[in-house]
Amino acid sequence: MSVRSGRFRLYAAVAGGNFRRFATYRTATLAGVFTNTVFGVILAYTYIALWDERPGLGGYDQAQALTYVWLGQALLMAMAAMGGGFETDLMERIRTGDVAVDLYRPADLQAWWLASDLGRAAFHLLGRGVVPMIFGALVFQLALPDDPLTWLATLLAVLLGVVVSFALRYLVALSAFWLLDGAGVAQVSWLAGTFFSGLLLPLHVFPGALGEAARALPWSALLQVPADVFLGRHTGTGLLAVYAFQAAWAAALLALGRLLQGLATRRVVVQGG
Amino acid sequence: MTSDFITLDGVEKVFDVRRRTGFLRRERHQVRAVDGITFQVPRGEMVGYIGPNGAGKSTTIKMLTGILTPSGGRLRVAGIDPARERTRLARHIGVVFGQRTTLWWDLPLIDSYRLMRRMYRIPDARYAENLDRCVELLDLAALLEVPVRQLSLGQRMRGDIAAALLHDPEVLYLDEPTIGLDVVSKAKVRGFLRDLNAGSGTTVLLTTHDLTDIEQLCRRVMVIDHGRLMYDGPLDGLHEVGQSERMLVVDLERELPPLEVESARVVRTEGPRQWLAFPAAASAAPLVAAVAERYPLVDLSVREPDIEAVIAKMYADRGTS
Ligand SMILES: Nc1ncnc2c1ncn2[C@@H]1O[C@H](COP(=O)(O)OP(=O)(O)OP(=O)(O)O)[C@@H](O)[C@H]1O
Numbered sequence: 095m096s097v098r099s100g101r102f103r104l105y106a107a108v109a110g111g112n113f114r115r116f117a118t119y120r121t122a123t124l125a126g127v128f129t130n131t132v133f134g135v136i137l138a139y140t141y142i143a144l145w146d147e148r149p150g151l152g153g154y155d156q157a158q159a160l161t162y163v164w165l166g167q168a169l170l171m172a173m174a175a176m177g178g179g180f181e182t183d184l185m186e187r188i189r190t191g192d193v194a195v196d197l198y199r200p201a202d203l204q205a206w207w208l209a210s211d212l213g214r215a216a217f218h219l220l221g222r223g224v225v226p227m228i229f230g231a232l233v234f235q236l237a238l239p240d241d242p243l244t245w246l247a248t249l250l251a252v253l254l255g256v257v258v259s260f261a262l263r264y265l266v267a268l269s270a271f272w273l274l275d276g277a278g279v280a281q282v283s284w285l286a287g288t289f290f291s292g293l294l295l296p297l298h299v300f301p302g303a304l305g306e307a308a309r310a311l312p313w314s315a316l317l318q319v320p321a322d323v324f325l326g327r328h329t330g331t332g333l334l335a336v337y338a339f340q341a342a343w344a345a346a347l348l349a350l351g352r353l354l355q356g357l358a359t360r361r362v363v364v365q366g367g
Numbered sequence: 368m369t370s371d372f373i374t375l376d377g378v379e380k381v382f383d384v385r386r387r388t389g390f391l392r393r394e395r396h397q398v399r400a401v402d403g404i405t406f407q408v409p410r411g412e413m414v415g416y417i418g419p420n421g422a423g424k425s426t427t428i429k430m431l432t433g434i435l436t437p438s439g440g441r442l443r444v445a446g447i448d449p450a451r452e453r454t455r456l457a458r459h460i461g462v463v464f465g466q467r468t469t470l471w472w473d474l475p476l477i478d479s480y481r482l483m484r485r486m487y488r489i490p491d492a493r494y495a496e497n498l499d500r501c502v503e504l505l506d507l508a509a510l511l512e513v514p515v516r517q518l519s520l521g522q523r524m525r526g527d528i529a530a531a532l533l534h535d536p537e538v539l540y541l542d543e544p545t546i547g548l549d550v551v552s553k554a555k556v557r558g559f560l561r562d563l564n565a566g567s568g569t570t571v572l573l574t575t576h577d578l579t580d581i582e583q584l585c586r587r588v589m590v591i592d593h594g595r596l597m598y599d600g601p602l603d604g605l606h607e608v609g610q611s612e613r614m615l616v617v618d619l620e621r622e623l624p625p626l627e628v629e630s631a632r633v634v635r636t637e638g639p640r641q642w643l644a645f646p647a648a649a650s651a652a653p654l655v656a657a658v659a660e661r662y663p664l665v666d667l668s669v670r671e672p673d674i675e676a677v678i679a680k681m682y683a684d685r686g687t688s
Pocket residue numbers: 363364365366367382383384398399400418419420421422423424425426427
């Protein structure tokens with residue numbers, strides 16, 4: 095077995111284990127599905143009212159806007175834009191010093207948590223995403239893509255989005271090495287994630303420079319980009335361009351995370367006796 | 368020198384601590400957690416590393432695993448500088464921090480072991496063999512399918528010890544592995560460690576507050592306090608260093624005023640029974656002869672000092688100096 099395939103199998107096991115871990119929280123999953131559905135209904139009626147007033151707002155017709163709502167609900171937990179990801183765990187481990195255990199193992203901290211968060215996202219996509227999406231499609235008039243390739247293209251955009259989301263949250267989590275209590279930073283990041291991912295309103299709705307800026311920020315890779323791929327706004331080279339946009343943010347933020355991780359583990363102290 | 372597996376040479380760790388002394392005012396000061404420690408541990412030895420709370424034991428172990436960088440001095444484990452090559456060192460070492468767990472909290476115990484197998488790339492046959500041995504000796508068979516969060520402290524600790532050993536580490540660091548365990552679990556863990564050290568020749572560095580662990584497992588003990596090594600040698604040697612005393616207990620025919628003999632002093636009387644303390648290094652024979660010659664002696668016994676008392680005395684002496 096080569097070193098590389100060995101590494102791959104380790105991180106696959108980490109991802110698989112975390113998937114199963116989340117699968118053990120059955121009541122939490124049920125409650126979460128319920129919350130997503132209710133939240134989706136509220137947003138859907140808000141959007142209907144809005145699009146009745148301003149048809150074609152942001153370049154979406156009403157069916158597309160409603161599709162945007164329900165895709166948002168389906169991806170909400172997978173993207174962990176409002177929290178619920180690994181960052182709370184890691185920050186707690188840094189604060190209590192349990193991170194010591196993660197550090198004396200022959201595994202890379204960032205790769206470990208990325209694998210773990212991908213496992214979580216996969217569970218949340220299925221466990222928290224499928225039911226609200228089906229509910230939305232049954233109760234509202236949605237514009238679902240006919241072409242199976244569009245679904246596949248969306249899945250890739252979702253994967254890239256999760257990696258960008260991870261890379262952002264990894265920076266947030268590492269701040270705990272210096273601040274010890276990273277709760278404040280985490281809340282700011284969740285707030286930014288909620289707004290700039292386009293979860294409340296599509297970023298195309300915002301005019302001028304503000305809209306331009308919002309669409310250029312990494313959070314737009316979380317929901318705005320996958321939703322637009324799903325709605326067929328990006329095809330051909332346009333599709334490649336948005337993938338490149340996501341991948342570039344992912345690479346840049348992951349690299350920054352590595353840099354910070356190096357500083358943290360070399361200079362900073364592991365807490366506790 | 369080649370046989371020394373762990374070497375520390377004047378190792379120091381200084382923590383910068385910032386304390387709030389008032390509104391917006393902060394005071395910086397330094398804690399010398401480890402203050403120039405030098406020792407060697409040859410391959411295959413089992414060493415006890417003891418000291419009072421805050422002595423610097425855990426800090427030393429963290430430096431030996433590479434998760435803390437020493438502020439000064441030189442440190443090598445298996446020829447590797449731990450802080451610089453943490454990941455390479457990881458394959459050579461096993462670590463158990465009594466208060467922490469490496470196990471996957473929400474998943475069955477066996478899942479954590481499968482993960483270890485991937486992480487350390489343990490060959491299949493090796494893995495099966497080591498797992499079987501740990502399961503048998505640490506009594507884990509009934510626990511493998513139980514989620515770790517449902518294990519008792521003692522069960523979890525046994526599970527953690529097994530997890531640290533599946534990859535055949537050359538050295539095992541144990542930071543308080545018997546903390547909170549009952550008598551039976553402690554005995555099981557000690558028996559396992561003894562077999563491991565004797566059978567596989569694993570080097571073991573053990574930190575504990577339970578001196579019975581040390582008495583039963585380690586021939587060599589190191590005592591550390593305020594970050595300095597106070598003693599390094601055989602367990603028995605502690606008595607001399609600690610100036611411990613043995614106790615001669617005599618039963619006399621009748622109640623008498625405290626006896627007067629050279630080289631011993633009466634520390635307690637109770638009716639016809641008296642307790643005479645004398646240096647642990649001295650022989651009891653002349654003292655017994657002297658007492659028997661001058662006083663109506665009925666019965667006697669000699670009590671060895673217990674190690675606990677010796678060490679308590681050592682810690683206390685340091686504290687006042
Ligand atoms: N992260 C840290 N920041 C500041 N000081 C620390 C830190 N970790 C340990 N110390 C200090 O270093 C000293 C040694 O701590 P250490 O945890 O090594 O003690 P110990 O011998 O393991 O004690 P115990 O028996 O209580 O576990 C203590 O005075 C402690 O306050």
